[in-house]
Amino acid sequence: MKTEKSLDIFLIGVGGQGLLTIGEVIAEAALALDLPACFYPYKGMAQRGGLVKAQLRLGRSAVGPNIPPQGADLVIAMEVSEALRAVRVLRPGGEFLLFGERWLPTAVMLGKAAYPALEVVLEQVRAAEGRDIYLPPDTLPSGLPANLFVLGAAVGRTRLGDILPAIAVEEAIQRRWPRDPERNLAAFRAGCRNQE
Amino acid sequence: MSSRKLLTGNEALALGALHAGARVITGYPGTPSTGAIESLLAMEPPSVYVEWSTNEKVALEIAAGAAWAGQRALCTMKMSGLNVASDSLYSVAYSGVVGGLVIYVADDPGVSAGMCEQDSRGFALLADLPLLDPSSVAEAYQLTRLAFDLSEAVGTPVLVRLVTAIAHTSAPVEVGEPLPLPEREPQLLRDIARFTKAGAAICMQQHRDLIVRLEEAGRWLRQAGLNSLQIAEKNSHPRLGIIAGGVVNAYLEEGLEIATRWGLDPRSVSTLRVRAPHPFPSDEVRALLQQVDMVVVLEELEPHLERGVYVEAHRRGFPGRIVGKLDGTLERVGEYDVRHVVRGIAAALGFSIPPDLFAAETEAEQLAAPRPITVCPGCPHRGTFLAINRAIRRAGYRRDQVMVTGDIGCTILGMNPPFDTVWNEVAMGASIGLAQGYVHAGVKTPVIATIGDSTFFHAGIPALINAIQHAVPLTVIIMDNGWTAMTGMQVNPSTDEEFQPPGGRRVDIAQLVPALGVEHFFVVDPFDLDGTTAVIQQALALPGVKVILSRQECAIQAQRRGHRAGTVRVVPENCNLCKLCIMLTGCPAIDLGTEAVMIDSALCYGCGLCAQVCNRDALVRISE
Numbered sequence: 001m002k003t004e005k006s007l008d009i010f011l012i013g014v015g016g017q018g019l020l021t022i023g024e025v026i027a028e029a030a031l032a033l034d035l036p037a038c039f040y041p042y043k044g045m046a047q048r049g050g051l052v053k054a055q056l057r058l059g060r061s062a063v064g065p066n067i068p069p070q071g072a073d074l075v076i077a078m079e080v081s082e083a084l085r086a087v088r089v090l091r092p093g094g095e096f097l098l099f100g101e102r103w104l105p106t107a108v109m110l111g112k113a114a115y116p117a118l119e120v121v122l123e124q125v126r127a128a129e130g131r132d133i134y135l136p137p138d139t140l141p142s143g144l145p146a147n148l149f150v151l152g153a154a155v156g157r158t159r160l161g162d163i164l165p166a167i168a169v170e171e172a173i174q175r176r177w178p179r180d181p182e183r184n185l186a187a188f189r190a191g192c193r194n195q196e
Numbered sequence: 197m198s199s200r201k202l203l204t205g206n207e208a209l210a211l212g213a214l215h216a217g218a219r220v221i222t223g224y225p226g227t228p229s230t231g232a233i234e235s236l237l238a239m240e241p242p243s244v245y246v247e248w249s250t251n252e253k254v255a256l257e258i259a260a261g262a263a264w265a266g267q268r269a270l271c272t273m274k275m276s277g278l279n280v281a282s283d284s285l286y287s288v289a290y291s292g293v294v295g296g297l298v299i300y301v302a303d304d305p306g307v308s309a310g311m312c313e314q315d316s317r318g319f320a321l322l323a324d325l326p327l328l329d330p331s332s333v334a335e336a337y338q339l340t341r342l343a344f345d346l347s348e349a350v351g352t353p354v355l356v357r358l359v360t361a362i363a364h365t366s367a368p369v370e371v372g373e374p375l376p377l378p379e380r381e382p383q384l385l386r387d388i389a390r391f392t393k394a395g396a397a398i399c400m401q402q403h404r405d406l407i408v409r410l411e412e413a414g415r416w417l418r419q420a421g422l423n424s425l426q427i428a429e430k431n432s433h434p435r436l437g438i439i440a441g442g443v444v445n446a447y448l449e450e451g452l453e454i455a456t457r458w459g460l461d462p463r464s465v466s467t468l469r470v471r472a473p474h475p476f477p478s479d480e481v482r483a484l485l486q487q488v489d490m491v492v493v494l495e496e497l498e499p500h501l502e503r504g505v506y507v508e509a510h511r512r513g514f515p516g517r518i519v520g521k522l523d524g525t526l527e528r529v530g531e532y533d534v535r536h537v538v539r540g541i542a543a544a545l546g547f548s549i550p551p552d553l554f555a556a557e558t559e560a561e562q563l564a565a566p567r568p569i570t571v572c573p574g575c576p577h578r579g580t581f582l583a584i585n586r587a588i589r590r591a592g593y594r595r596d597q598v599m600v601t602g603d604i605g606c607t608i609l610g611m612n613p614p615f616d617t618v619w620n621e622v623a624m625g626a627s628i629g630l631a632q633g634y635v636h637a638g639v640k641t642p643v644i645a646t647i648g649d650s651t652f653f654h655a656g657i658p659a660l661i662n663a664i665q666h667a668v669p670l671t672v673i674i675m676d677n678g679w680t681a682m683t684g685m686q687v688n689p690s691t692d693e694e695f696q697p698p699g700g701r702r703v704d705i706a707q708l709v710p711a712l713g714v715e716h717f718f719v720v721d722p723f724d725l726d727g728t729t730a731v732i733q734q735a736l737a738l739p740g741v742k743v744i745l746s747r748q749e750c751a752i753q754a755q756r757r758g759h760r761a762g763t764v765r766v767v768p769e770n771c772n773l774c775k776l777c778i779m780l781t782g783c784p785a786i787d788l789g790t791e792a793v794m795i796d797s798a799l800c801y802g803c804g805l806c807a808q809v810c811n812r813d814a815l816v817r818i819s820e
Contacts, residue, residue, distance in 0.1 A: 014567070024366070031202045031368055038333075039366040042308055049784045050569050062332075064446035065361040066533035069556035084564040088556035105567045106614065106782045110775055115565045124560035 005035060005163050006059030008067045012086045013078030014103045015043065015050045018147030022076065023054045025151060029164055029172035030058055040065035049103055051082060058163065074158050075130070078150060079103055083121050092129035095158045098122070099135045099150045133157055139194055144187035148173070152191020166192055203369045205336045205362035206231030209300055211369075212340030213270040214241055216296070217377035220262035221246045222255035224654070225683035226274030227309035228363040229302035233272055234684070243379075247697065248686050251624070251654040252277035253284055256299065260288045263297035263353075264391065265382040268344050272300040274309075275316045276604075276623060280655065282319060288353055289323040290402040291390055292409060294383065296347035297354070298340065304360045305496045306531035310608075313529065315497035320355050320474040324406050326413040327355040327474040328422070331445035333367040339422070339471060341372075346416055352409045359443050359496065361531060414475040422472040423480045427487050432464035434516075436544055437488030439468045439481065439505060441495035444532050448494075451537025458547045470495075476504040485514045492540040493520035496532045519544045568612045573785035574751030574761065574801020577607055579722030580675050581615035582780060582805065583746075584644065586725070587732035593641055599634050603627040603647040603656070605682045606750075607675050610646065614782040618646060625655025632659070632668045642736040644671045649690035649705065650680040657708075663741050664712055671735045671742045675722070676705055677750040685753055692749075709743045716742040723748055723761060725808040751801040762802030762819045768792040771814035777806040 009026070013019040020041045030037040041054040055072075057063045069088050075096045077083035083098050090096055100118060107113035118134075125132040133153070140149050155161040155169055166188075173188060174181045203211065210232040213221065223233045225248060236246045249255035252273040259271035273281060278301045285299070301316045320327035328343055330336045336358055343354040385391070389398050417423070428435065440448055448469075452462040468484045470477060473495075485491065485508065493502040502520040509518060519525050525543045526536055535554050542549050571578050588598045595616070602608050602618035603626065610618040622630060631645035647656045652674050663670050680686040687695055689703035696702060710717050716738050720728040728746060735742040751761070771792035778786050778793070783806055785799035792814065795806075804817030 027202055027366055031200070036368065037202070037366075040361060041364060049567075051567055060450070062446060062449045064443060064450065064533060065365045066447075066531060068534050069554045071534075071554075081565040082567070084560040087560035088558055104788075105565050106570070106778060106784075107568075108565050109778050109788050113565055116563050120563060121560075124563065128557065128560070 003059055007074060007159060007163055008072050009056040009058065009074045009076065009160070010067055010072040010086050010089045011054040011056065011076045012082050013052055014082060015052050017052070017078045017101070018145060019052050019078055020054055022147050022151045023056050025169065025172050025176060026056060026058070026160070026164065028176065029168045032172065033164070033168055035059055035163065036061045036063070038063050038065055051085070053086070074154070074160060076150060076154055078146065080118055080121055081116050084116060084124060087124050087128050087130070090125070090128050090130045094130055095133060096125045096130040097133045097135065097150070097154055097158055098125075099137065099146065101137045101146065135194065141187075141190050144190060145184060148184045148187035149191040149194075152188040153194050156192035156194065198370045198372045200368050201371050202366050203333060203337070204231055204364060204366050205333045205358050206364070207235040208333050208337035208369050209340045209356065209358065210235045211371060212337040213298060213344070214244065215372060215374040216341045216344035217268050217375050218270045218298070218344070219244055219267040219380075220259060220269040221272075222249045222258045222269075223272030224249055224252045224255055224277050225680050225686045226277050226302070227683055228304055228358075228360040229272050229274045229277075229300060230683045230686070231363065232300060248680070248688065250689060252281040256281040256284050256288070259297060259299075260284065260293070260353075263293040263295040264385065266295045266380050267382065268296040270298050270300060274302050274311070275304065275314045276311050277301070278316055278319055280624065285319070285353070286323050287393065289325050290393075290399070290406050292351040292405065293347060293353055294351070294385065295380070296344035298343045298347060298356055299353055300340075300356050300358070302358050302360070302363045303497070306360065308360050313497065315500065316355070316357050317473055317500045318498065321500070324410045325353055325355055325474070326410065326417065326472065327357055328472050329357050329442035329470070330362060331442050331469065331471055333362055333365055334369045335471065336362055337369050337371065342420065346413060349416055350409050350412045352413060357442070361443050410475050417472045417475075418477070418479060423477040424469045425480050425483055426467045428466045429463045430461055432461065434489040434545070435466065435487065436464070436541070437466045437468070437484050437491040438540070439470060439484065439491060439493045439501060441470045441473055441501045444494045444496060444536070445469045447532065447534045447537050450534045451541065454534065454538050455541045455547070460541065460545065470501060473501055478504070478508055481505055481508045482512055485509060485512055488516065490516040490544050491518055492544050493518065494526070494532065494537060494540055497528060499528070517544065569609060570612055570782050570784070571606065571609045572752055573783050573799045574755065574803045575606070576677055576722040576746070576748035576751065576803070577610065577675050578781055578783065579725055579728060579748070579803065579805050580646070580673060580746045581610040581617040582809070583722065583725055583728035583732055584617050584646070584673065585615065586729040587736060590729065590733050591642070591736045597641045598644065599631070599639060599641070600644045600646060601627040601630045601634070603651045605648040605651050605680070606677070607646055607648040607651070614779060623655070624651050625659055628656050628659035628663060628672055631670050631672075632663055632666075635668050635670060642671060644673060646673045646675060649674065649676040649678065650688035652705065653689045653703070660741075660743070661712060664714060667740055669740060671732070671744065673732070673744045673746055674705055676745055676747045679750045679753050681750045681752065685750070705745055709745065714741055714743045716740065717745070718743070719745045719747060721748060722746045723803045723805065725805060751803065755801060760802045760820055762804055762817050764795050764800055764802055764804060764807055765816050765818065766792050766795055767814050767816060770812045772812060774812070777810050777815060780809045781806050
């Protein structure tokens with residue numbers, strides 16, 4: 001059953017950004033809180049720079065891995081152009097967190113294909129009745145991993161934080177990197193504090 | 197004591213096999229099945245033998261041998277792998293097993309990994325084998341354990357099928373204790389009537405026994421209650437029944453919840469959740485049909501269950517409607533989600549779904565920059581593709597005059613820009629056979645076959661032997677990067693001895709090919725563009741079978757060990773931003789600067805191909 005504690009999250013970005021790690025950390029944190037989690041990653045054949053997406057369904061005990069179109073309560077996008085592929089998944093009124101990194105495909109560098117402007121992406125989110133939350137890449141403190149920073153912003157600024165307190169995520173980070181959690185914790189906390 | 201763990205479907209299945217006492221576990225990598233053996237290799241379970249085999253047929257034969265010797269064995273593969281293994285699968289099915297034999301096959305509805313969207317449940321039908329189709333990650337664990345019990349109770353191999361949405365998904369699983377199975381001594385059973393196909397009488401008796409075993413499996417599964425029938429608590433008119441197979445069961449609750457918007461009371465719906473579709477659960481379906489006026493059948497891919505429902509409905513004189521694929525309501529293509537449940541219910545009850553429900557705009561998607569998949573920075577295949585393209589032109593042909601057949605794995609990425617080298621893709625090892633067909637068809641220009649190392653060992657060798665035996669003029673380029681890379685870096689016979697299992701040996705393609713009698717055999721370094729181009733150009737002009745071994749380790753793997761082929765520096769004053777390096781190599785490590793190109797030192801492996809295509813000395817490679 002859909003409850004107040006249920007949240008459907010769609011993640012999108014490119015290979016090499018550590019996007020799937022965000023989903024795994026959320027799922028681990030949810031498990032520790034006894035909150036049902038179903039995490040379905042898709043990486044196709046991408047190693048680096050290829051499309052990566054994932055679906056994370058929290059709070060329902062019996063749920064299929066795929067979120068229907070217009071079904072996601074929250075989209076976390078880590079690449080400006082790829083974010084456009086997630087607009088159709090967003091529920092009207094849902095939150096759309098966009099980290100503004102740009103990975104230019106070869107055809108764009110050669111001038112053979114267009115790359116969408118940030119404003120175009122945000123307009124599309126608004127046209128889908130989404131609430132956009134933009135995270136400029138230069139707000140990432142240097143030397144810290146972007147993925148944990150974005151996760152921090154998701155916990156600090158979206159409904160995810162209502163069902164998954166920051167402390168639960170920090171504990172999940174510590175369990176995942178038991179020897180050296182500090183860098184990831186710092187990135188996560190910087191993300192939580194970000195109010196840009 | 198059970199514990200709750202977050203596992204992928206692959207990990208859950210592997211753990212289920214381990215806890216059921218599997219002693220021999222074999223397989224060949226293939227998305228989405230790879231994670232099962234990967235997780236077992238990482239666990240290094242004591243006194244369990246785990247291996248990546250040369251191909252799925254070999255893997256199945258090893259597992260069957262172990263099961264005939266009385267041990268429990270698991271064999272894993274993707275659906276294409278079951279095609280390869282199927283020859284032995286049927287024979288083993290007819291013979292039956294002594295120890296439990298479970299064959300895990302992963303289907304890929306929605307095609308996450310570029311292969312045929314085939315429905316492996318059809319193999320169960322062809323081979324008369326029981327098949328389990330878990331509907332969740334947790335069930336992948338439970339049903340795999342159960343599959344071993346079924347296998348031994350009946351003496352039959354059992355297929356367990358996962359789809360990508362279960363194999364790759366992580367979800368909490370209640371993990372039980374391992375079965376306290378005593379160590380089994382291997383047995384040597386001599387039983388010609390059972391373990392050979394010597395003569396019609398034996399084979400036909402085996403066929404009769406096979407059918408009896410399948411019926412027994414049906415009874416066993418009924419008793420185990422795997423296919424759960426839930427009759428409606430409340431009466432309604434008309435009475436609706438839903439039959440769902442495998443992963444689609446996971447969407448029922450959500451679908452019924454949405455259907456309450458049209459006044460449907462979920463308690464007025466009877467459901468049959470099918471987790472064991474073969475043998476067909478006739479009794480349960482009959483029991484459902486007696487209670488309902490119409491039935492919706494929900495399953496991904498082919499209408500396997502649905503056809504069985506029609507048969508049962510005909511036998512019982514069921515007068516109601518059957519909604520599914522055969523009446524055109526639902527598709528046979530792609531993954532299912534809650535939309536399909538809602539559409540099925542709506543079609544049966546005559547609800548009209550509001551057009552805006554699920555109908556999201558796709559305009560935004562069309563504005564996204566296209567992002568074709570390409571090879572990684574430092575990938576040795578990049579050098580081979582560039583050299584093939586150059587050699588064709590230097591030999592005096594246009595690119596569209598020379599057929600370059602392709603194969604499975606990372607080598608197929610040569611089909612994409614900027615290379616556009618490879619023309620086709622069929623199955624493991626097929627490039628060499630296809631190429632011979634083009635020659636016999638009368639193609640007068642050179643024909644080139646490209647294939648990776650693991651693919652060559654898997655199924656390329658018989659095709660090469662065929663070409664040698666029949667003296668077919670052909671250039672075979674084996675792109676040997678030492679790993680089964682596309683599926684995430686598994687060991688294969690070509691992998692360096694250092695990474696082979698303890699005591700294991702590397703099989704050197706450079707020794708194997710000349711031993712087959714190939715006269716024109718060359719070894720090249722794909723990072724040496726001129727040298728590789730010259731050898732390919734030379735080979736295209738030679739008669740008979742030519743084999744070129746293009747050899748360099750996969751850069752991803754080498755980089756994980758801290759290795760780099762060199763360092764590439766930009767000489768900014770020489771760069772005029774002509775972008776030739778980007779255009780030809782498409783390397784993700786090259787970025788556009790304002791004055792000159794830039795090299796992303798975190799991505800660059802130092803292969804130096806960009807420096808070799810630059811005609812202004814703006815990029816310089818320093819060897820390490």
